[in-house]
Amino acid sequence: MCRQNGELKAYGAGLLSSFGELEYCLSDKPEKRPFEPSKTCLQKYPITEYQPVYYVSESFEDAKQKMIQFAATIPRPFSVRYNPYTQTVEILDSKPQIQSLVREINCHMQVLTDALVKLS
Template identity: 35%
Template structure:
């Protein structure tokens, strides 16, 4: 499918502006500098819903990635196949005015505003592509995919990074939520240094703010942890088989 930009209504554009203008003021202090740089590079603002075609021209030049329009949440196999080939799946629909504060399924504000700016960072997208290739390899093993989803959840969706001694946000699940932006950086939740073993042993919830957040020191650290991720998941798969 494709983004039919001319089909966006005045209300769609208004919802985008409300969401952008509500979230953006907190980001210069809360978000990773790489997100802010990426936001500028792809020229996102509150005045208009992003045009995928224009954004893709920029992304292809920067990292070789692009946005790939999908109708909604896609199956794991397609999800991993797309990202293994440098295509980030994103919905094209915008929530209704009555759904400004809560959605069961992510809309394009989450998919595009919160995810796409970091696709301008090479180490980040190299990590994303690599774990997607792991997903392709393990697609028929439900337990392996579940473990890999914990890595994705606590990094790509709900990750924090330490920059110049301060906690900053890079996870899209946080960056698209004004409430979780404040909560994740507060003293209320648990903050842990990035630890592959601990992440693989930590369940997560989709229906509430997170209790646990993991902190990286750089995007290069994520990329360099790939061999450990693969070996640790393989260890758990072997242990599971031996226990049967």
């Protein structure tokens, strides 16, 4: 759930596809807690009834930032990056791959440095 212009809104296929649960989640019956990914991921839910707890984010941007911070705490033996050209998340797990990315970033930095020089 998310606040939008001060109003509580329901988002997501699960809630929006069930009129009964949509009505229930917007009522005063379930508990509503602030969205905290580290706690949200531990919450157990029954599968035969409506959720007893819903998590509320102050905005989509707030939820996104909290998820980014939470993901950074997950231990893993590799790094990841978002590739805007292919719109994919790439796993950085080999030295040649990382060296290639460094070369690419250096090329971008050269273009930006050149642009700054021309503006001076």
